[in-house]
Amino acid sequence: MMTAIVVLIVSGALIIGALWGLYGNLSKRLEGFLVALAGGALLVSALLELIYPALEKNSVPIAxxxxxxxxxxxxxxxxWVKEKWNSQSGGGLLAAITLDGIPENLALGISLIGASPLSIAALSGSILLSNLPEAAGGAKEMAENTDSKKKILWLWIGTALILSAAAFLGHxxxxxxxxxxxxxxxCFAGGAVAASLALEVFPKAFKEDKYWTGLATAIGLVLALYLNTLGE
Incomplete structure (x- = not known):
């Protein structure tokens, strides 16, 4: 039951974010700030929840x-998706959005296996914070190229279902x-998350919010570290 609740809340944030972007008001600076904050929290969660346990118990070189x-x-x-496939087409765009979310959701599903409630909260909270502005910004950008907001919303609902499936399969x-x-x-999922942060999250945040990105990232990092200490 806990697994289903966590996965549905995190993936549901994509739908809420898409609604925010399509029908609400989201400034570029706020979007960039939130994305950077979530990126900082995700970076900590990837290191502490996904990678560090293997360094303590497994072969360090292999890990x-x-x-x-x-x-x-x-x-x-x-x-391949961004450069070789037309990411502006419906299928290509869906593939790009899904690819960006799979590492985090797969990691979430895996981390739900035997993890403490606070560890789950740290990772799922980071992903939720990431999903909201990402979906809002993505839906808003897509709405500028098409008149069908309903079609865009269904695209994000489909993405949320796919990413939920990734989390459930991982679990x-x-x-x-x-x-x-x-x-x-x-560790594999942690490496994929780190690459996604470097390629997608932080560049997007800096583009929208410039130098406030550094402060937002630090805030997310501190919040995730503090939450982690509560579980010790």
Missing amino acids: LSTVFVGAITFTVLDY FLLADVSEEYLNYIK
């Missing part, structure tokens, strides 16, 4: 190599995997 493989995988896929398919291999899978 770090797996992080690198995760980053390479995301980078290659991101390049249920890997529930019986040994801790050693689960830690390596988390």
Whole structure:
């Protein structure tokens, strides 16, 4: 039950964000600030919840190599979708949006396996903060190129369902995997999250909010670190 609630709330943030972008008022600076804040929190969660456990219990060289493989995988896929596929088309745009969200949602599903409530809160809260402005900004930008807001909303609903499925698959398919291999899978997801932050989140935040991005990132980082200390 907890898994379903967390996944649905996080993915539902995409739909709420899309509604905000289509029918509400979201300034570029506020969007950039929120994206950077979420990026800082996600960076901490990726390090502490996904990568660090493997460094404590598993082979350090293998764990770090797996992080690198995760980053390479995301980078290659991101390049292929953005540069080789027409990301302005319906299918290409859906693929781009989905690719950006899969690492975080897969990591969320995996982290729900045997994690403490505060650890879950740290990661899911970071993803939720990331999903809201990302969906709002994306939907607003898409609305500038088409008159059908309903079609855009359905696109985001479809994306939310796909990412929910990724989280559920990550959770249920890997529930019986040994801790050693689960830690390596988390490292892979952590590397993919780190690459997505560098390629998608922080550049977008700086473009919209300039030098406030650094402060927003630090705020997100501090909040995530503080939440993590509560679980110790």
